[in-house]
Amino acid sequence: MTRPIRLEIDLAAIRHNYQHSRQQAPGARAYAVIKADAYGHGALEVAQALADIADGFALLNLEDALRLRRAGIQQPMTLLEGAFDLEDTVRMAENRIAGAVHSPHQIAWLEQLQSDLPFEAWLKVNSGMNRLGFQPEAAPAAMDRLRAHPAVKLSTIMTHFATADDARGVAGQWEKFEPLARASGLAISAANSAATFRHAHTHGDAVRPGITLYGCSPFDDVNGPELGLKPGMTLSADIIAVQHIQPGEIVGYGATFQAERPMRIGIVACGYADGYPRVVPSGTPVLVDGKLSGTVGRVSMDMLVVDLSALPEAGIGSHVTLWGQGLPIETIARAAGTLGYELMCAISTRVPRHYLPA
Numbered sequence: 001m002t003r004p005i006r007l008e009i010d011l012a013a014i015r016h017n018y019q020h021s022r023q024q025a026p027g028a029r030a031y032a033v034i035k036a037d038a039y040g041h042g043a044l045e046v047a048q049a050l051a052d053i054a055d056g057f058a059l060l061n062l063e064d065a066l067r068l069r070r071a072g073i074q075q076p077m078t079l080l081e082g083a084f085d086l087e088d089t090v091r092m093a094e095n096r097i098a099g100a101v102h103s104p105h106q107i108a109w110l111e112q113l114q115s116d117l118p119f120e121a122w123l124k125v126n127s128g129m130n131r132l133g134f135q136p137e138a139a140p141a142a143m144d145r146l147r148a149h150p151a152v153k154l155s156t157i158m159t160h161f162a163t164a165d166d167a168r169g170v171a172g173q174w175e176k177f178e179p180l181a182r183a184s185g186l187a188i189s190a191a192n193s194a195a196t197f198r199h200a201h202t203h204g205d206a207v208r209p210g211i212t213l214y215g216c217s218p219f220d221d222v223n224g225p226e227l228g229l230k231p232g233m234t235l236s237a238d239i240i241a242v243q244h245i246q247p248g249e250i251v252g253y254g255a256t257f258q259a260e261r262p263m264r265i266g267i268v269a270c271g272y273a274d275g276y277p278r279v280v281p282s283g284t285p286v287l288v289d290g291k292l293s294g295t296v297g298r299v300s301m302d303m304l305v306v307d308l309s310a311l312p313e314a315g316i317g318s319h320v321t322l323w324g325q326g327l328p329i330e331t332i333a334r335a336a337g338t339l340g341y342e343l344m345c346a347i348s349t350r351v352p353r354h355y356l357p358a
């Protein structure tokens with residue numbers, strides 16, 4: 001038997017989440033963001049599950065986009081960081097893969113491009129996040145340069161928000177971006193998941209939801225299910241040993257947990273090398289055969305420990321849900337001081353994936 005741990009990926013839930021996210025922005029196209037291997041869910045599997053309903057896909061790597069093209073995915077695709085060299089621009093144009101143009105050096109590559117098919121450019125504006133993009137003042141000249149070149153088709157003007165998910169919102173960035181965007185006459189794309197759900201005035205022509213496709217909330221104050229989303233992944237593993245411990249005995253590395261009463265504990269075949277965060281404290285919620293319990297002591301590389309004291313029927317082979325169905329990933333992320341994004345992306349390749357059909 002293989003080690004009893006698994007990542008169940010619910011493609012029907014991801015389809016539901018895509019449609020639900022797109023419904024928030026009824027007038028816009030929705031590019032499903034499937035970078036980072038679809039946030040750990042498998043870019044090809046997710047793209048295939050969404051192929052007949054998605055308006056387009058947004059990715060990072062040309063190699064990933066080409067893999068989807070080879071697998072028969074015909075939808076529009078755009079690369080969020082654009083080309084990384086001149087060669088990329090050629091292959092993107094040939095394969096109808098659009099890309100962000102965020103810096104002058106990328107325009108210089110495009111000016112050398114010779115291609116029968118045009119390169120579809122999404123001009124990226126830095127409206128205040130200060131990561132990628134042209135300053136608003138520099139954007140008109142960049143647009144002129146792109147429009148002057150016959151092998152380039154400038155289709156879209158885009159930006160990205162730093163605080164769409166919290167109370168600060170998007171006002172400052174939108175004020176810088178909107179006039180420029182309207183004046184450009186291009187398709188407008190600004191909204192990530194948070195802006196798709198909470199800042200309708202920024203929807204423009206193409207929204208770019210990522211995290212909500214996978215059932216996780218971008219907001220601190222609500223979890224995915226409260227937004228109408230279904231978990232895309234469920235991480236679970238089985239109990240492989242049981243210990244009975246007495247008051248005063250310790251559990252795990254560092255002896256950070258000491259029993260105050262007699263306890264029955266279960267050893268679960270999941271550790272930080274699988275992607276479960278090491279930093280969570282004792283008491284972090286788990287479901288043992290569907291019943292709520294908590295972790296005990298430190299998470300080790302290959303194992304973690306759960307309290308079975310109140311669950312007499314649980315034992316070897318019991319199924320422990322670490323997050324997903326019935327236990328929002330946001331709960332574990334908060335306990336770890338991080339986001340569902342990071343937990344999803346950190347699942348190790350040694351965890352077998354099982355796909356539930358779309």
Ligand SMILES: *Cc1c(COP(=O)(O)O)cnc(C)c1O
Nearest residue numbers: 033080160192193208209210211
């Ligand atoms: C990752 C990313 C998104 C999606 O963000 P979510 O918060 O996951 O919705 C959208 N646009 C850009 C440019 C991104 O890098």
